[in-house]
Amino acid sequence: MTLAETGPAPLHQRIRADIEGLILSGTLRPGERIPVEHELMARYGCARMTVNKALSALADAGLIERRKRAGSFVSSPKIHIAALAIPDIQAEIVGRGMTYGMELLHRALLPAAEVAADRMVLKRGGRALLLRCRHLADGAPFALEERLINLAAVPEAEGVDFSTVPPGSWLLSHVPWTEAEHRIAAIQAGADGAALGLAESAACLLLDRRTWRQTPTGPAPVTAVRQLFPGAMFDLVARFSGG
Amino acid sequence: MTLAETGPAPLHQRIRADIEGLILSGTLRPGERIPVEHELMARYGCARMTVNKALSALADAGLIERRKRAGSFVSSPKIHIAALAIPDIQAEIVGRGMTYGMELLHRALLPAAEVAADRMVLKRGGRALLLRCRHLADGAPFALEERLINLAAVPEAEGVDFSTVPPGSWLLSHVPWTEAEHRIAAIQAGADGAALGLAESAACLLLDRRTWRQTPTGPAPVTAVRQLFPGAMFDLVARFSGG
DNA sequence: ACATTAATAATGTATAGACATAAAAGGGAG
DNA sequence: CTCCCTTTTATGTCTATACATTATTAATGT
Numbered sequence: 187m188t189l190a191e192t193g194p195a196p197l198h199q200r201i202r203a204d205i206e207g208l209i210l211s212g213t214l215r216p217g218e219r220i221p222v223e224h225e226l227m228a229r230y231g232c233a234r235m236t237v238n239k240a241l242s243a244l245a246d247a248g249l250i251e252r253r254k255r256a257g258s259f260v261s262s263p264k265i266h267i268a269a270l271a272i273p274d275i276q277a278e279i280v281g282r283g284m285t286y287g288m289e290l291l292h293r294a295l296l297p298a299a300e301v302a303a304d305r306m307v308l309k310r311g312g313r314a315l316l317l318r319c320r321h322l323a324d325g326a327p328f329a330l331e332e333r334l335i336n337l338a339a340v341p342e343a344e345g346v347d348f349s350t351v352p353p354g355s356w357l358l359s360h361v362p363w364t365e366a367e368h369r370i371a372a373i374q375a376g377a378d379g380a381a382l383g384l385a386e387s388a389a390c391l392l393l394d395r396r397t398w399r400q401t402p403t404g405p406a407p408v409t410a411v412r413q414l415f416p417g418a419m420f421d422l423v424a425r426f427s428g429g
Numbered sequence: 430m431t432l433a434e435t436g437p438a439p440l441h442q443r444i445r446a447d448i449e450g451l452i453l454s455g456t457l458r459p460g461e462r463i464p465v466e467h468e469l470m471a472r473y474g475c476a477r478m479t480v481n482k483a484l485s486a487l488a489d490a491g492l493i494e495r496r497k498r499a500g501s502f503v504s505s506p507k508i509h510i511a512a513l514a515i516p517d518i519q520a521e522i523v524g525r526g527m528t529y530g531m532e533l534l535h536r537a538l539l540p541a542a543e544v545a546a547d548r549m550v551l552k553r554g555g556r557a558l559l560l561r562c563r564h565l566a567d568g569a570p571f572a573l574e575e576r577l578i579n580l581a582a583v584p585e586a587e588g589v590d591f592s593t594v595p596p597g598s599w600l601l602s603h604v605p606w607t608e609a610e611h612r613i614a615a616i617q618a619g620a621d622g623a624a625l626g627l628a629e630s631a632a633c634l635l636l637d638r639r640t641w642r643q644t645p646t647g648p649a650p651v652t653a654v655r656q657l658f659p660g661a662m663f664d665l666v667a668r669f670s671g672g
Numbered sequence: 673a674c675a676t677t678a679a680t681a682a683t684g685t686a687t688a689g690a691c692a693t694a695a696a697a698g699g700g701a702g
Numbered sequence: 703c704t705c706c707c708t709t710t711t712a713t714g715t716c717t718a719t720a721c722a723t724t725a726t727t728a729a730t731g732t
Contacts, residue, residue: 196685222712233687238713246489254713255695372615372632372658389615389632415615439715465682476717481683497683498725 197232201240209249209260220250220258275331275413276352279323287322290349291381296334305410306334306396313337315344317353320381327382330414339399339406354411361399361408369394375414382416391415440475444483452492452503463493463501518574518656519595522566530565533592534624539577548653549577549639556580558587560596563624570625573657582642582649597654604642604651612637618657625659634658 195203208214221229226237241258244250252258279286294316298308308314315335321328333353335343340361348356375388384390393413398405438446451457464472469480484501487493494504522529537559541551551557558578564571576596578586583604591599618631627633636656641648 198685224712233689235688236686238715239685241713243489246486252713253695254693255697255711257712370613370634372634374617374630374632387617387630389617391613391615391634441715467682476719478718479716481685482715485684495683496725497723498681498727500682 197230198236198239198243201226201230201237202243205240205244206249214260216260218260220260222257274352274355274358275321275329276355279321279328284323285325287325288350288352289320289322290317291320292316292318293348295337295344301334306336306407308336308407309338317348319348319353321352327416329416330378330381332412334410336407336409339408353409357409367396375416378414382414384416388416440473441479441482441486444469444473444480445486448483448487449492457503459503461503463503465500518564518572519598522564522571527566528568529595530568531593531595532563532565533560534563535559535561536591538580538587544577549579549650551579551650552581560591562591562596564595570659572659573621573624575655577653579650579652582651596652600652610639618659621657625657627659631659 205214205220214220220241223234223237223241226241227234230237241250241252245252245258248261250258251261276286276288296314296316298310298312298314301308301314306314315337317331317333317335319331319333321331331354335353335357337344340357342360343353343357346356369392371392371394372389373392374386375382375384375390376386378390379386379388382390391414393415394411395413396410397408399408448457448463457463463484466477466480466484469483470477473480484493484495488495488501491504493501495501519529519531539557539559541553541555541557544551544557549557558580560574560576560578562574562576564574574597578596578600580587583600585603586596586599589599612635614635614637615632616635617629618625618627618633619629622629622631622633625633634657636658637654638656639653640651642651
């Protein structure tokens with residue numbers, strides 16, 4: 187068995203790939219019409235459902251728009267660039283081929299009154315767990331994290347030993363979240379610079395994320411994180427896509 | 430016709446929505462098994478193809494994983510957060526309800542030798558257009574942009590009057606691109622701060638983007654941009670998704 | 673006991689046909 | 703000419719069936 191042995195792709199995937207190729211290569215330009223289903227049926231010698239599956243997938247992916255009676259048309263590139271926001275710093279570091287380490291700097295239980303309303307809105311009498319930790323990649327500071335966990339939504343968190351388990355990784359695998367709000371900003375390191383080995387004036391990336399989970403009585407806040415990254419750059423490759 | 434009149438959704442969408450709801454609400458947790466197709470057929474009183482379409486869509490969306498002989502399982506949340514990188518600053522500003530303005534600060538034709546290889550690799554004898562401009566929102570500086578356009582890939586660009594048309598908007602509507610590479614970083618404003626009305630030490634967001642277009646002889650560079658945003662924050666809301 | 677082989681249960685792909693739905697195009701009445 | 707109605711075309715959904723693929727489980731033969 188050689189590596190080149192990919193095997194033949196299913197027909198609907200081939201049709202999809204063919205058309206995708208035509209669009210990405212510029213042969214079919216935005217606004218142009220794609221052959222109607224019956225034509226593709228004839229061209230590939232298959233049933234309409236097969237063609238339909240391919241075109242539906244392209245439509246789902248946002249590459250084409252389908253209009254009844256009119257046909258299918260290449261959509262103009264609406265760019266939803268993928269990905270930033272690192273949900274799991276441990277996974278990110280390991281994925282970069284470095285060894286991960288963490289230090290728990292601070293841990294406290296806060297009554298609702300002490301939690302800033304702009305970070306998380308808790309019910310009266312609720313409590314939150316405040317964690318402050320430092321992530322290390324190959325021993326060097328990678329990020330500083332301050333996190334609030336709503337103990338009403340995630341009571342199990344109180345018993346977890348977060349001195350070895352990164353809170354983000356633990357939450358990701360234990361709590362389903364349904365909505366998140368992100369903010370990204372550039373700020374000067376200030377007093378936090380020391381923990382990252384930076385000057386106070388050094389520019390940092392600040393990632394602010396709050397997540398909610400769906401409950402019968404509406405969305406309940408799960409966690410709020412603020413992560414500070416030193417000068418680090420995030421590279422991301424995006425492909426043309428309208429989804 | 431009232432707004433509430435949504436009409437009944439197609440069955441496969443309803444099935445999909447039902448299961449998605451179970452997952453997002455936490456009733457079905459990551460790793461748990463989803464009823465097999467025959468069970469769903471019975472429950473909804475429909476054909477297997479219909480159930481299959483719903484489950485395939487969920488799998489495409491990354492909410493579930495399907496294994497032959499074993500069944501379908503809720504996947505653990507792999508987060509591909511949507512969107513950052515502002516492809517069209519004009520659209521972004523207008524979308525925020527502000528008035529857009531721009532100033533072309535500099536325009537030059539560069540021979541290939543003068544283009545830094547880390548920004549764009551040009552063929553011998555090729556030329557690039559260098560543009561430097563400032564974007565304004567409601568009259569205030571919004572971003573500083575330095576852009577290179579490969580004239581071999583986009584010869585028409587040489588004749589365009591970029592003193593009124595933002596280069597990003599023009600390129601987006603005239604050149605199909607197929608691949609882009611992004612970088613994001615936080616840096617201190619330095620000498621550029623003045624043009625943005627900032628101190629030299631102020632932290633800025635730097636967005637670096639390079640795009641290619643597919644050609645018969647392989648991908649050809651189209652443009653390389655470097656955009657500097659003052660303290661601005663980008664907000665984005667993401668939903669649970671694995672796509 | 674162990675390796676090999678067969679049965680089985682689940683998903684994956686595909687077909688041919690049916691009816692529904694939407695929008696464009698055309699035709700006629702006023 | 704304009705408005706309204708009908709026709710036509712293309713997509714949207716769904717069914718019932720068939721066979722392919724794959725991994726597990728069970729059976730079998732040494």
